[in-house]
Amino acid sequence: MRLFEPLTIGDVTLRNRIVVSPMCEYSAVDGIPDDWHLVHLGSRAVGGTGLVFTEATAVSPEGRISPTDTGIWNNRQRDAWARIAAFITSQGALPGIQLAHAGRKASTAEPWRGGKPLPSRQGAWTPLAPSAIPFDEGYPVPVALDADGITKVIADFRDAALRAREAGFRVIEIHAAHGYLLHEFLSPLCNQRADDHGGSLENRARLLRETVAAVREAWPAPRPLFVRVSATDWMPGGWDIDECVELARWLKRDGVDLIDCSSGGAVPHAHVPVAPGYQVPFAARIRREAGIATGAVGLITDAKQAEAIIDRGDADLVVMARELLRDPYFPRRAAAELGVKLEPPPQYQRAW
Secondary structure (H helix, E strand, O other): OHHHOOEEEOOEEEOOOEEEOOOOOOOOEOOEOOHHHHHHHHHHHHOOOOEEEEEEEEOOHHHOOOOOOOEOOOHHHHHHHHHHHHHHHHOOOEEEEEEEOOHHHOOEOOHHHOOOEOOHHHOOOOOEEOOOOOOOOOOOOOEEOOHHHHHHHHHHHHHHHHHHHHHOOOEEEEEEOOOOHHHHHHOOOOOOOOOOOOOOHHHHOHHHHHHHHHHHHHOOOOOOEEEEEEOOOOOOOOOOHHHHHHHHHHHHHHOOOEEEEEOOOOOOOOOOOOOOOOOHHHHHHHHHHHOOEEEEEOOOOOHHHHHHHHHHOOOOEEEEOHHHHHOOOHHHHHHHHHOOOOOOOHHHHHHO
8 A cells, every 4th residue: 555655755765655734733832842832742643653743843033923922043852852753763763854934914812812913912913025015914014024034044944954953843835825024925816026036936946045045055965845735816917837837846846845735825715615635636746747756635534545645656655634633643543544554552462
């Protein structure tokens, strides 16, 4: 069964093709991951996944979605992550970190507290964006990044990559999806700049490519580097799959190893045709036309579905979120269903 075949990318080998998708937990204090994050991520490693990604981890305080996001902009955070990365590694999985900047969607409350922009009395800060366009009605007008601000964002990603390396992570993913800062620069719906970071596809892709180059300084090949993209905005006049394929070609030349294919998030009220595996065709097309490895994500919930995606060659990895929240041991259940022997930790052998 191909779902459980190892996959070598750069200098690492995943024991199978099942990946824990970055999922924000909104449970950190001062950006520092704690026991919740250790248990949440560690249990998925025990459960048998090949690669375990952290949640979207902010490269700067202003890059957080909420005040309770994790970060990696200082050494206290790095050291807290090191403990978690070491445990994931000890269970045979690879620890990965997603580096992120929330852009104009920053400074919001946790989802279970409404997810709306924070009031000033709750520590709100001013979001940053390519253009001074709020995300939605009731959201603050963000500050459009100037040249110095863009330089700082790039440096923040580079510094975060260095700390990730020191913490023991084996894979980095740059978050350029879901309407956060790097995706905002890509999307014509968010980016109305008239300088060399706006207008043409080449210009709108410039910040992401500059960020990739900076991260590669701190995270040189053959260390694996992924980029998560939204393959489409699902809106007329927005970012689309044709532009995304071209971007993927450029990113491959820039030293990116895999494109993690999601969609949407740039603007509210987009009509997204959600259905099982609805984003898999994006991964398949980018893999085929850009000649780069891809990950498929989005309503992948059962073993046969995941196996079929890999077997058809639609993607190299299946990246799972909600199903792994429901069942941290999904890989072990999937292996049993597909007739694959997956060795449990010795502590659990009596159950197998």
